[in-house]
Amino acid sequence: MPFHVSVDEFERIAAAALDTIPESLRARLDDDNLLITIQSAATESDREEDIDEHVLGFYEGGDDFPKRIVLLQRHIERWCSTHAELVDQVTDTVLHEVAHYFGMDHNDIGETRLRH
Numbered sequence: 001m002p003f004h005v006s007v008d009e010f011e012r013i014a015a016a017a018l019d020t021i022p023e024s025l026r027a028r029l030d031d032d033n034l035l036i037t038i039q040s041a042a043t044e045s046d047r048e049e050d051i052d053e054h055v056l057g058f059y060e061g062g063d064d065f066p067k068r069i070v071l072l073q074r075h076i077e078r079w080c081s082t083h084a085e086l087v088d089q090v091t092d093t094v095l096h097e098v099a100h101y102f103g104m105d106h107n108d109i110g111e112t113r114l115r116h
């Protein structure tokens, strides 16, 4: 049973997840203006990039665009049935994508319960 929250609440949870990152690392994210964008679900063009309903979020680090983490709210909510689970899942997703921002690949990150 998906656990739904408002976009505002989802944003608040994502911001709190960023606050769990140590100060020294967070300063680098801030300097770089790393954005977190919340999208309700994958778009048509995301799907062309193999971003399907199993993907909870992704990191875009191209030179031509602002670096950003995209969180797919409905996809994350699908796996959660309580507020606490939602907080855990959003936090894991944010930290996973921040690891990509710092150049880690999935071997570095290791096995997690999250895809992508």
Ligand SMILES: [Zn+2]
Residues within 6 Å of the ligand: 096, 100, 106, 115, 116
């Ligand atoms: Zn990943």
